[in-house]
Amino acid sequence: MxxxxxxxxxxxxxxxxxxxxxxxxxxxxxxxxxxxxxxxxxAPYSVGDAVNRLVEQVVTCPADSGTLHHQALGSMRDETRTTVARLVGARSEDIALTESSTHGLGVAAQAVPLAPGDRVLTTDLEFVQMGVVMAQLARTGVRVDVVGHEKGIVTLDAIRRQFTPDTRLVAISSVQWTTGFRIDLADLGQLCRDHGVWLLVDGAQHVGVMPMDVRETPVDILVSSGHKWLNSPFGMGFMYLAPGIRERLAMPMPGFFAAKPPLETWGQSFTRPETVPNMDFHFTRDGRAWEIGGTPNFPGAVALAAAAQLATRIGxxxxxxxxxxxxxxxxxxxxxxxxxxxxxxxxxxxxxxxxxxxxxxxxxxxxxxxxxxxxxxxxxxxxxxxxxxxxxxxxxxxxxxxxxxxxxxxx
The missing domain is CATH 3.90.1150.10 (Aspartate Aminotransferase, domain 1)
Structure with missing residues (x-):
């Protein structure tokens, strides 16, 4: 179903x-x-409990060293990818943790291969951040086409009519923030596939309250915040990047946590005299390569995981x-x-x-x-x-x- x-x-x-x-x-x-x-x-009690446990760990530092302490926090954050992946039928390696849907939209717009003269299709019902992203793309020579709504609804026919041979990307909210209109993502995804068009979805008003399964619905990139329907209070969201597209996506300027360490971990690598800053870096193509890649927002991660776990438990x-x-x-x-x-x-x-x-x-x-x-x-x-x-x-x-x-x- x-x-x-x-x-x-x-x-x-x-x-x-x-x-x-x-x-x-x-x-x-x-x-x-x-x-x-x-x-x-x-935020539910379980989120507060998870953050309190993190604070206790940060205050007491139970690990024997700062390196081990940092690794323990990182492992805790890694579990968040797995937890949010379950919400949308994805794998943990398909997930990047972001600050918000705003952050995710910005990263996604820079990642999709667009050139001057390419056309991007969006709607006039989008949240203002989508407009900010479109304005930035327009400055690079990309043409932005806007589909108008009909009494708060954007139809697939209206989107189809605006397709041109130069249309490369549809950027749209799966649930619109003013009317709550929910587009049929399965049909929209198939329309984009039929025309060889990328599909970028803002799921901020969707994820956590309406079902979404990326195994059944063809979405190239999905972004979501955590502080709305997922009930997570801190600056943490996520982005799903379909496994078949990542080789074609531009990577942001990544931090070193997106690179593969010379040894098993960076902590181990830092103990070796031959480690140098100007090495030949090899970056992962997992979703985390599109994260900031530095020391992350640990409280936001544990809060998002706890909130997502409650939603998953309820169903x-x-x-x-x-x-x-x-x-x-x-x-x-x-x-x-x-x-x-x-x-x-x-x-x-x-x-x-x-x-x-x-x-x-x-x-x-x-x-x-x-x-x-x-x-x-x-x-x-x-x-x-x-x-x-x-x-x-x-x-x-x-x-x-x-x-x-x-x-x-x-x-």
Whole structure:
């Protein structure tokens, strides 16, 4: 079953299981209704515990030397690649740990082989960082073509119509940040394959709440943050680089941890008098070659691993079903109140985001402020003329959260 089919298989019977596993894990829910994960997620207890264990290790330094201490921390971070790889059906060697999706998009845009005159296709619904990346590419002589949305939706036909013989890359969010529209990645990936076009996907609003399996969905590069639907609080995300493309990708200016040490480890190599700085470096072609390659963000890594482990234990299929069911309840309530639902209603095109409109951007902001004052966390988001009050339905939310929002809208 592919990701879209899994997400569409919604049963309300799953909700008690998801809530029993998740609700009590999030102290940030105490005394409030938090429906703003699309902005930043809440960290569960398990993340705090993992970071505390790391801090204890850093403070006490149980290893016999700094070298062994550093190696132990590095091994802990290596496990994070394995953990996040499981979320998307990848292998650990396909994963690079990044600071964020912003960082990943920048690295990816520089890695794909593009030349002046090549064309890149994106949409007018993207998060602003995608626009920053496109502007940088345009300065190198790359042509940027923008597909316009139709009431918050970008169709495959609209993308197909903009393909030209010079189109080399499609850069798109799998879930759009304002409306929550979720594109059919399987069909888009096949379209790109049929035309010999690279596919770069921003999964920041997708990974952690909707299923994705890169074994079934042809994606060349996927980037994701950790601080949204994965509920990891520190600057850490990841990038998936398909194994068949890495030989054709340009590598960033790497640090020495991306190079193969002369001996088994760099620690061992540093004990040898013949080690010199100006050696003949041989770099790995695993995903980690696209990391910074220096001393990394260890707290971010252990936090991301712990958060991803919780999501995996609950099950992304169950998380998606639960989130979509909450979205159904919200949409039904908004319909009863005569409010305009901006997000798609079809499960195959929806995500954990439900956006609604109260008549104007000004009234949306006023309504948001009313909700915030009532202890209900939401956001207002617009891009290219579409948007409204954005509500995030995640696995730690329940029907009482949705009902509290709907009741507050009446007052």
């Amino acid at each position: 592919d990701g879209t089919a899994m997400a569409a298989a919604v049963t309300h019977e799953r909700a008690p299981r998801v809530e029993s596993l998740a609700r009590g894990q999030f102290p940030g829910l105490s005394g409030r209704t938090y429906l703003d994960t699309a902005t930043i997620g809440l 992304i299929g169950d998380i998606a079903a639960h989130s979509l069911a909450l979205g159904d309840r919200l949409i039904e309530g908004l319909d009863r109140q005569g409010l305009e639902v901006v997000s798609p209603r079809d499960h195959g095109a929806r995500s954990g985001i439900v956006t609604f409109h109260t008549g104007s951007a000004e009234s949306d902001v006023a309504t948001m402020e009313h909700l915030l004052a009532s202890g209900i966390g939401v956001s207002v988001r617009y891009t290219s003329g579409i948007g409204g009050i954005r509500v995030s339905c995640h696995y730690f939310n329940d029907t009482e959260d949705i009902d509290a929002l709907l009741d507050t809208l009446k007052t």
